[in-house]
Amino acid sequence: MSVSHPMHPRITLAAAALGFVVVLLDVSVVNVALDALRTSFSTDIAGLQWVVNAYTLIFAALLLMAGALGDRFGARDVFITGFALFTLASLGCGLAPTLATLIAARLAQGIGAALLVPNSLSLLAQAFPDKEQRNRAVGWWGAAGGTALAAGPVVGGFLVMHFGWRSIFLINIPVGLVGLTLILRYSATSPRNEGRSLDLPGQATAIIALASLATALTDAAHLGWTHSHVLVALLMTVVSAIGFILIEARSRAPMLPLSFFSNSSFSVASITGVIVNFAYYGLIFVFSLFFQLEQHLSPQETGMAFLPMTVVLMVANIIASRLITSLGARPLMVFGLLLAATGYLLLLPVSVSGSYWQLVVPMLMAASGIALIVPTITNVTLSSIEPSRAGIASGVLNTARQVGGMLGVATCGYFVRDTTPAAFMHGMHLSLIVAVVLLFLGAALSLFS
Known part of the structure; x- marks a missing residue:
C-alpha cells in the first residue's frame, strides 16, 4: 500500500x-x-x-x-x-x-x-x-x-x-x-466520483474516425487516392465521424458537449487550435526532413537549427499572457495568426543550397506568432464556458490542437513523400502554401466572428 x-x-x-x-x-x-x-x-x-x-x-x-x-x-x-x-x-x-x-x-x-x-x-x-x-x-x-x-x-x-x-x-x-x-511517496490520495459516466461509444467512434483518417492520408502517399484501401479508410472516417456526432448529441454525459460550439468564441478558438498545430507540427516535420535529408545536417545540427524557434516559443508564451489583458484576445489572435502566416510566407524562397541564416528571421516570426496564439485561445476557451465545465472545455481545445498536429504531419508528409531534391522542394513549398492559406483564413475568421 x-x-x-x-x-x-x-x-x-x-x-x-x-x-x-x-x-x-x-x-x-x-x-x-x-x-x-x-x-x-x-x-x-x-x-x-x-x-x-x-x-x-x-x-x-x-x-x-x-x-x-x-x-x-x-x-x-x-x-x-x-x-x-x-x-x-x-x-x-x-x-x-x-x-x-x-x-x-x-x-x-x-x-x-x-x-x-x-x-x-x-x-x-x-x-x-x-x-x-x-x-x-x-x-x-x-x-x-x-x-x-x-x-x-x-x-x-x-x-x-x-x-x-x-x-x-x-x-x-x-x-x-x-x-x-x-x-x-508524497502526493495525497485523490477523491473519486464513482458516478462519473464514461462515454465509451463516443470514445470508440472517435478513435476509429481519427485512425481511419490518418491511415487514408498516409497510405495515399504510396497507394494513390483511388486505391481500395484508401477509399475504405475514407469511408470509415466519414461513417465513424457521423456516428460520433450522433452519439454525442444523444448522450446524457457526452465526451464532447456539442453545445459548446453554439458559442462562437469557443468555436473560433477550437478551429484556430487545429490550424495552428497543423501549421506548426506539419512544417516542423517537413523542415526536419529538409535539414537532414536535403541539407545533410547531423541530428545535433538539426536540433540546433530549431533552437531559435523553440526558445522564442517559450519567451513569447510568457509575453502573450500579459498582452491578453492589455490588448484583448481578438486583436492578439489576429496579430499572431498574421505574423505566423507572414513568417511561413517568407520561407517560400528556401532552397537546398540556400543559407540557414536566411531562414532564421522568418522562422522566428512564425514561432512568435504561434506562441502568441496558443495562450490566447486557451484564455478565450476558458472565458467562453462556465467555470464548472472549464476542465472539459480545456480538454476539447487540447484535443483539437492534437488533431491539427496529426493532420499537419499526415498532409505535409504526403506532399514531401518523394525525397528526390526537386520533388521534395515542390512538396515543401506546397506545405508552406497550405499552412499560410489556413493561417490567413484563421485570421479572417478571428477578425470577423
Missing part, C-alpha cells in the same frame, strides 16, 4: 511537471531522429509519419476520456497508471527491433501521455486549493513544459548523435522512475 503525504504540494508539483515534460519531449524529440530511423528500418516517409502520428493520434483521441477517468477513479491513481505505462512504453520504443514494434510502442506512449496531462492538472488543483498559489503552480507546470519543448530538439540531437536514436526513448525511463517515486 502506498503512503500518501498531503503536506508536500511542491513535490506534487515537481512530479506533475515531470509528467508534462516527458509528454512534450516526445512530441518534439523524434523529429531530429527521422533520418536515423529511416536508415535503421529502411523505411519511407509514410513509415516516419506513423512513428510521429501513432503517438499524436491516440493522445488526441483519449485526452477527453482521460479526464473523466481521473474523475471516476481518482486523478492520482490514473496519473500513476499513465506515468508507469509511458515509462514502460518508452522502454519498448528504445528496444524496438522492427518499425511495427516501434509504432506499437509509440501508441502505448500516447495512451500514457493522454492519462498524464489532464490528471497532472487535477493533482495541482488538489495540492494547491488557494487560487493564487494554484495559478502560480500551473505557471511553473507550463514553464516546465515549454522548456521541454524548446530543449527537445537540442537534447534529442545530442543523444542521437552520440548514443543513437534509441537513447531519445530510453532517457524517459529514469525521468519516469523519479516522477513515479515522488508521486507515490
Whole structure:
C-alpha cells in the first residue's frame, strides 16, 4: 500500500511537471531522429509519419476520456497508471527491433501521455486549493513544459548523435522512475466520483474516425487516392465521424458537449487550435526532413537549427499572457495568426543550397506568432464556458490542437513523400502554401466572428 503525504504540494508539483515534460519531449524529440530511423528500418516517409502520428493520434483521441477517468477513479491513481505505462512504453520504443514494434510502442506512449496531462492538472488543483498559489503552480507546470519543448530538439540531437536514436526513448525511463517515486511517496490520495459516466461509444467512434483518417492520408502517399484501401479508410472516417456526432448529441454525459460550439468564441478558438498545430507540427516535420535529408545536417545540427524557434516559443508564451489583458484576445489572435502566416510566407524562397541564416528571421516570426496564439485561445476557451465545465472545455481545445498536429504531419508528409531534391522542394513549398492559406483564413475568421 502506498503512503500518501498531503503536506508536500511542491513535490506534487515537481512530479506533475515531470509528467508534462516527458509528454512534450516526445512530441518534439523524434523529429531530429527521422533520418536515423529511416536508415535503421529502411523505411519511407509514410513509415516516419506513423512513428510521429501513432503517438499524436491516440493522445488526441483519449485526452477527453482521460479526464473523466481521473474523475471516476481518482486523478492520482490514473496519473500513476499513465506515468508507469509511458515509462514502460518508452522502454519498448528504445528496444524496438522492427518499425511495427516501434509504432506499437509509440501508441502505448500516447495512451500514457493522454492519462498524464489532464490528471497532472487535477493533482495541482488538489495540492494547491488557494487560487493564487494554484495559478502560480500551473505557471511553473507550463514553464516546465515549454522548456521541454524548446530543449527537445537540442537534447534529442545530442543523444542521437552520440548514443543513437534509441537513447531519445530510453532517457524517459529514469525521468519516469523519479516522477513515479515522488508521486507515490508524497502526493495525497485523490477523491473519486464513482458516478462519473464514461462515454465509451463516443470514445470508440472517435478513435476509429481519427485512425481511419490518418491511415487514408498516409497510405495515399504510396497507394494513390483511388486505391481500395484508401477509399475504405475514407469511408470509415466519414461513417465513424457521423456516428460520433450522433452519439454525442444523444448522450446524457457526452465526451464532447456539442453545445459548446453554439458559442462562437469557443468555436473560433477550437478551429484556430487545429490550424495552428497543423501549421506548426506539419512544417516542423517537413523542415526536419529538409535539414537532414536535403541539407545533410547531423541530428545535433538539426536540433540546433530549431533552437531559435523553440526558445522564442517559450519567451513569447510568457509575453502573450500579459498582452491578453492589455490588448484583448481578438486583436492578439489576429496579430499572431498574421505574423505566423507572414513568417511561413517568407520561407517560400528556401532552397537546398540556400543559407540557414536566411531562414532564421522568418522562422522566428512564425514561432512568435504561434506562441502568441496558443495562450490566447486557451484564455478565450476558458472565458467562453462556465467555470464548472472549464476542465472539459480545456480538454476539447487540447484535443483539437492534437488533431491539427496529426493532420499537419499526415498532409505535409504526403506532399514531401518523394525525397528526390526537386520533388521534395515542390512538396515543401506546397506545405508552406497550405499552412499560410489556413493561417490567413484563421485570421479572417478571428477578425470577423
